[in-house]
Structure formats: structure tokens, C-alpha cells
Amino acid sequence: MDFSLTEDERDLVELCRNFATNEIARRAPAAWDRAECPTELLREMGQLGLLGMLIPEEWGGIGMSTVGFVAAMEQIGLADQSVAAAWQAHVTIGSLPLYLFGNDAQRERWLRPLAAGHVLGAFGLTEPDAGSDTRSITTRAERSDGGWRINGRKAFISNAGTDMSFGVTLLARAESGGEDPRFGSFVVEKDTPGFTMGPKMRGIGWRGLDTRELYFDDVWVPDDHLIGNPELGLRQFLATLEVGRISIAALSLSLTQAVLNLATDYARQRHQFGRPISQFQAVQFKLADIATELEAARWLTYRAAYLRDSGQPFLKEASMAKLKASRVATAAASEAVQIHGGVGYMLDSPVARFYCDSKVLEIGEGTNEIQHVVIARALGC
Numbered sequence: 001m002d003f004s005l006t007e008d009e010r011d012l013v014e015l016c017r018n019f020a021t022n023e024i025a026r027r028a029p030a031a032w033d034r035a036e037c038p039t040e041l042l043r044e045m046g047q048l049g050l051l052g053m054l055i056p057e058e059w060g061g062i063g064m065s066t067v068g069f070v071a072a073m074e075q076i077g078l079a080d081q082s083v084a085a086a087w088q089a090h091v092t093i094g095s096l097p098l099y100l101f102g103n104d105a106q107r108e109r110w111l112r113p114l115a116a117g118h119v120l121g122a123f124g125l126t127e128p129d130a131g132s133d134t135r136s137i138t139t140r141a142e143r144s145d146g147g148w149r150i151n152g153r154k155a156f157i158s159n160a161g162t163d164m165s166f167g168v169t170l171l172a173r174a175e176s177g178g179e180d181p182r183f184g185s186f187v188v189e190k191d192t193p194g195f196t197m198g199p200k201m202r203g204i205g206w207r208g209l210d211t212r213e214l215y216f217d218d219v220w221v222p223d224d225h226l227i228g229n230p231e232l233g234l235r236q237f238l239a240t241l242e243v244g245r246i247s248i249a250a251l252s253l254s255l256t257q258a259v260l261n262l263a264t265d266y267a268r269q270r271h272q273f274g275r276p277i278s279q280f281q282a283v284q285f286k287l288a289d290i291a292t293e294l295e296a297a298r299w300l301t302y303r304a305a306y307l308r309d310s311g312q313p314f315l316k317e318a319s320m321a322k323l324k325a326s327r328v329a330t331a332a333a334s335e336a337v338q339i340h341g342g343v344g345y346m347l348d349s350p351v352a353r354f355y356c357d358s359k360v361l362e363i364g365e366g367t368n369e370i371q372h373v374v375i376a377r378a379l380g381c
């Protein structure tokens with residue numbers, strides 16, 4: 001394995017570092033405080049080509065490798081996790097179903113504007129009564145008037161309700177084969193009659209991310225809104241989530257690096273008992289542990305990305321990367337707050353913001369318990 005970056009990947013990292021330092025770090029915290037999605041930053045990222053990260057140039061993207069995407073995420077997430085979360089949801093689960101399973105007409109119509117960064121993509125899987133147990137979704141799509149009539153409700157859907165959103169790609173029960181339900185995935189554009197949504201939800205972190213409930217009340221879409229195989233929608237969605245897990249792992253790396261940087265700087269400048277607290281072994285060991293765990297998580301994540309780029313199976317490795325990196329991130333955020341003492345508990349301090357943002361990394365795109373299930377299954381259990 002050689003994870004040294006190509007020239008294109010290095011250029012991308014440089015671009016992301018500059019944008020993250022000069023724009024995101026400066027402007028995103030205010031959006032976090034107001035709990036607003038900073039779509040103007042996402043639009044500017046689109047102008048830089050960053051919203052079509054994993055989509056080939058043929059469809060308007062920049063055709064970046066997964067390794068390059070992870071390296072880019074390490075820069076974006078260092079500056080702000082809500083922007084990074086919205087960005088990665090768009091790049092992976094928001095766009096990939098159309099690229100991987102759509103036909104050329106659908107790619108032309110929906111993928112191209114997503115890749116160009118004109119609109120934001122959303123992925124509608126979770127429902128109020130169906131989270132980890134994806135097969136128990138009850139949203140239905142029934143054949144009607146040469147198209148499909150959709151009824152149901154989705155929960156916690158990111159990126160569907162901003163002024164930049166185009167709609168959602170959702171999963172619905174398309175036919176009931178008795179014990180063996182079949183699932184189809186459909187595009188529902190905003191402004192389609194019967195498609196409405198709730199207010200932006202209030203999380204303890206990712207406060208800039210737009211996450212909502214979506215309601216489908218007799219929503220009719222023509223046949224060409226069905227993506228891929230009408231019976232294999234669940235498999236298509238789960239395949240998309242494999243990439244999403246690498247992306248959440250990368251987001252976790254960026255958060256860990258951010259809190260490590262903050263805690264190290266603070267420990268070097270904060271004096272107690274007549275010396276910087278970085279001279280106390282208890283503090284040094286915390287920092288050394290974070291740095292070591294970060295490096296372990298980093299290698300798992302880059303390896304999962306490398307496997308995808310080289311066309312090898314990466315299901316187990318993506319779950320391992322997500323499991324490890326998100327655990328490392330939540331533990332690191334907690335220790336980094338500890339190193340800051342009372343200052344770290346106050347929402348005005350950047351480390352507190354990262355602490356709030358960390359928990360969801362163990363929940364989104366499959367909880368860590370579900371990552372255990374995936375890994376155990378791959379081991380033959």
C-alpha cells in the first residue's frame with residue numbers, strides 16, 4: 001500500500017486547506033451558533049469543484065479518488081464539522097445513488113447539477129420506526145397511472161430542506177413479495193405536490209447541518225424517477241452507505257486532529273503551579289494517546305479508501321474504519337475538553353463545539369453497534 005498522494009490529490013488538499021482556513025473557519029462558527037446551514041459556503045465549494053468530488057468529469061464532477069476525498073476531508077473538517085458533514089453527505093450518499101445506479105438520462109438530469117454544485121443532494125432511508133432495521137421501512141411506492149404513488153415519512157434526512165436542495169433520493173417498499181419485501185429507490189424533487197417537510201431539527205452538534213423529517217402524502221412521480229432496479233433499491237442504498245462510512249471515518253479523523261491541535265496549543269500556553277500544564281505527565285499522556293489513536297484510525301480509513309479505489313471489496317474495512325475513527329473522535333473530544341478545564345466547557349470555545357459535534361459520528365450512517373454487526377457477519381458469524 002502506498003498512500004502518498006498524487007499531484008492532483010496534493011493540489012486538492014492545498015485548495016481545501018486554503019478554503020477551510022480562509023473561509024470556513026472564519027464564517028462557519030457563526031452559522032453553528034445560529035443553527036443555520038451556511039449554504040453560501042457550500043455554493044462556493046461547488047464553484048471550486050468540491051461538490052462533484054467522487055463523480056467523473058463526464059458527469060460534471062472532478063473524478064477524485066476516495067483517498068483524495070479522505071485527504072480533502074481532513075482539511076475541511078478541521079475547520080468546521082457542520083459544513084464538512086453537509087458536504088460529505090452530498091458527495092457520498094446524496095450523489096452516488098444517481099451515479100452508481102441511475103441511467104444516463106437520470107444522470108444528465110439530476111447528477112450533473114449535483115456534481116456541478118448547483119444543488120445539494122439528500123438521501124432518504126431512515127424513518128421514525130426504522131433506523132438500524134432498514135428492512136422495516138414502511139414508506140410505500142405503488143404503481144399508479146404509469147408511475148409511482150409514494151406515501152410515508154422519513155426521519156433525520158440531511159440536506160433536503162435548504163435553499164440549495166433539489167429534493168431527495170428515497171427508499172420505499174415498491175412491492176410486497178410476502179415474506180420478502182422488495183424496495184425501490186426514487187427521486188422526489190422539491191415542490192412535487194404532496195411532498196412536505198418539518199422544521200430543521202435541533203441537534204446537540206452539527207448545528208449547521210439541515211436535518212428534517214420528510215412527509216410524502218400521495219406523491220406521484222413518473223416511471224423515470226425510479227433509480228436502478230425496482231427490486232434492489234435496498235441493496236443499492238446499502239452499497240452507497242459503504243462509501244458513506246469511509247466518509248464519516250474521515251470526518252472523525254478531522255475532528256480528532258482539530259481537538260488534538262486545540263488541546264496541545266492550550267496545554268502549552270496554560271500555566272498552573274508555575275509551569276505550562278503540558279509539562280504535567282498526565283496531560284502529556286492524554287495528548288500522546290490521542291495522537292497514537294488518531295494515527296491508527298487514519299491508517300484504517302486510508303486503507304478502506306485505497307481498497308475502494310483499487311476495485312477491491314471494502315465493506316468490512318469501511319465499517320472498521322468508521323467504528324474505530326468515530327470512537328477515537330468522541331474519546332479525543334472528551335479528553336481535549338478535560339485538558340481545557342472550565343474554558344473547554346463553555347460554548348464559546350472551539351473545543352466545546354467539536355465536543356458537541358463528536359457524538360453523532362457514532363450514530364450516523366449506521367450506529368457503531370451496526371458496524372459491529374457488519375464486521376461480525378464478515379467474520380462468518
Ligand SMILES: Cc1cc2nc3c(=O)[nH]c(=O)nc-3n(C[C@H](O)[C@H](O)[C@H](O)COP(=O)(O)OP(=O)(O)OC[C@H]3O[C@@H](n4cnc5c(N)ncnc54)[C@H](O)[C@@H]3O)c2cc1C
Nearest residue numbers: 123124125126130131132156157158363364365366367369
Ligand atoms: C444528525 C443526523 C443526520 C442524519 N442524516 C441522515 C440522512 O441524511 N439520511 C438518512 O437516511 N438517515 C440519516 N440519519 C439517521 C441515522 O442514520 C440513524 O439515526 C441511525 O442509522 C440509527 O437509527 P435510529 O436513530 O433509528 O436508532 P435505532 O436503530 O433505533 O437504534 C437505537 C439503539 O439501538 C441499537 N441497535 C439497534 N439495532 C441493533 C442491533 N441489531 N444490535 C445491536 N444494537 C442495535 C443502536 O445501535 C442504537 O444504539 C441521521 C441521523 C442524525 C442524528
